[in-house]
Amino acid sequence: MKGTAARMGVMKRVSLVFKAKANKALDKMEDPRETLDYSYQRQLELLTKVRRGVADVATSRKRVELQMNQLQQQANKLQDQARKALSMGREDLAREALTRKASAQTQLDELQVQYAQLQAEEEKLTVASQRLQAKVDAFRTRKETIKATYTAAEAQTRINEAFTGISEEMGDVGMAIQRAEDKTAQMQARAGAIDELMASGALDDAVGGKRDDIQSELDMMSANSDVERELAMLKGELTAGAPKQLEGSAPNGASQGTQGTQGTQAYQAPQQNQQNQQNQQQQQAEGPYAPQYTPPQQAEPVQPPQQGQQGQQTQPAGAPGLADEPQDGDRS
Amino acid sequence: MIVRILGEGQFRVDDAATAQLNDLDANLETAVNRKDEAAFTAALTRLLAGVRANGAPLPPDTLEPSDLILPGEDSTMDDVRKMLTDEGLIPG
Numbered sequence: 001m002k003g004t005a006a007r008m009g010v011m012k013r014v015s016l017v018f019k020a021k022a023n024k025a026l027d028k029m030e031d032p033r034e035t036l037d038y039s040y041q042r043q044l045e046l047l048t049k050v051r052r053g054v055a056d057v058a059t060s061r062k063r064v065e066l067q068m069n070q071l072q073q074q075a076n077k078l079q080d081q082a083r084k085a086l087s088m089g090r091e092d093l094a095r096e097a098l099t100r101k102a103s104a105q106t107q108l109d110e111l112q113v114q115y116a117q118l119q120a121e122e123e124k125l126t127v128a129s130q131r132l133q134a135k136v137d138a139f140r141t142r143k144e145t146i147k148a149t150y151t152a153a154e155a156q157t158r159i160n161e162a163f164t165g166i167s168e169e170m171g172d173v174g175m176a177i178q179r180a181e182d183k184t185a186q187m188q189a190r191a192g193a194i195d196e197l198m199a200s201g202a203l204d205d206a207v208g209g210k211r212d213d214i215q216s217e218l219d220m221m222s223a224n225s226d227v228e229r230e231l232a233m234l235k236g237e238l239t240a241g242a243p244k245q246l247e248g249s250a251p252n253g254a255s256q257g258t259q260g261t262q263g264t265q266a267y268q269a270p271q272q273n274q275q276n277q278q279n280q281q282q283q284q285a286e287g288p289y290a291p292q293y294t295p296p297q298q299a300e301p302v303q304p305p306q307q308g309q310q311g312q313q314t315q316p317a318g319a320p321g322l323a324d325e326p327q328d329g330d331r332s
Numbered sequence: 333m334i335v336r337i338l339g340e341g342q343f344r345v346d347d348a349a350t351a352q353l354n355d356l357d358a359n360l361e362t363a364v365n366r367k368d369e370a371a372f373t374a375a376l377t378r379l380l381a382g383v384r385a386n387g388a389p390l391p392p393d394t395l396e397p398s399d400l401i402l403p404g405e406d407s408t409m410d411d412v413r414k415m416l417t418d419e420g421l422i423p424g
Contacts (some may be wrong), residue, residue: 009354009357009358009360009361009401010357010360010361010364010412010416011335011353011357011360011379011400011401011402012357012400013416014338014400014401014402014403014412014415014416015336015398015399015400015401017415017416018398018401019397022397027354119361126338126400131341131392131393134391134392134393135392135393135394135395137393138395139392139395140398142395161396162395163397164397165394165395165396165397166395168398168401169334170337170408172338172339175338175339176338176339179339
């Protein structure tokens with residue numbers, strides 16, 4: 001080998017660091033055979049630690065997996081919202097949804113990279129754990145042989161070799177555990193940050209059930225359009241009903257539209273009361289929902305103001321749509 | 333000669349390959365001295381590939397100490413510097 005004190009390669013220097021470490025530990029022992037037992041205990045501890053390390057990395061990986069699923073759902077949901085918003089002619093809302101989707105996607109991409117890293121760490125640590133187990137088993141056998149066969153003085157060389165070999169492995173595995181712990185800690189910090197981000201609504205958290213302003217606006221628009229549709233329907237019914245009212249209410253015969261109709265209602269009130277009583281009896285006999293089944297003919301001249309005031313006096317006259325008109329109650 | 337790649341295991345490398353590996357190792361050291369991360373990664377990758385190509389993995393139950401130890405594939409220059417200067421990096 002060309003490696004000298006003048007130019008010592010990286011591999012040589014790293015191995016010297018490892019050897020120095022092992023020698024230092026060996027020097028501490030008065031009876032070399034004690035070293036064997038002591039080292040063996042350390043090996044068992046390390047084995048436990050590396051197995052726990054594997055479990056920790058796996059837990060962390062699963063958490064990342066869960067978050068990736070959540071983010072994916074989130075991205076899908078935002079995509080749907082964008083589509084819906086656009087179909088309602090709300091490009092601004094669609095743009096906002098897509099912007100958030102891009103943000104969720106960025107997080108997702110980063111998590112995917114880290115997920116792969118964690119998976120690689122988990123595999124490495126699993127292999128390291130198996131290798132260490134094999135070496136620890138070999139060491140135990142060697143330890144018993146050395147203790148049974150050699151005196152303390154004779155055993156020195158063999159112990160040194162076994163000890164150096166195993167401590168090199170332990171150093172290697174120890175570093176692997178350290179690295180896995182670092183990665184797991186980083187990952188947990190990141191996962192915590194993403195949880196916070198999702199909770200804050202910046203990614204528009206549909207998953208956590210927190211505020212979702214895009215959804216609520218879409219819902220509102222949807223609800224508004226339902227209201228508008230019903231309103232239009234009611235207006236249609238009212239307009240259709242107006243000519244019939246003219247027959248029964250001469251004084252306001254000329255009135256048209258909503259205003260006219262309401263004016264008519266006031267005048268008709270006395271007549272209605274009579275009818276109301278009849279109807280109420282009928283209603284009692286037939287049950288609370290009976291008025292809804294009342295034939296339309298009866299409904300024509302009767303007006304809803306009283307319905308607004310006295311809910312129980314539901315009239316057969318009140319076509320379901322009219323009864324719902326809020327103005328009726330106010331005006332009467 | 334036995335070479336350990338950290339995080340990967342030990343290899344028995346034919347002595348005939350030593351000169352080649354030493355050259356690769358020299359490149360690695362030059363990169364470290366120049367603090368050239370890209371050159372370091374490239375040199376490390378070549379060195380590890382050289383060990384794997386010229387070596388046979390040792391069975392896991394051997395207790396032989398390695399003659400040479402190499403940083404693992406994904407090590408950074410910083411990792412190696414710490415390994416060489418800070419004893420705390422190697423537990424035990």
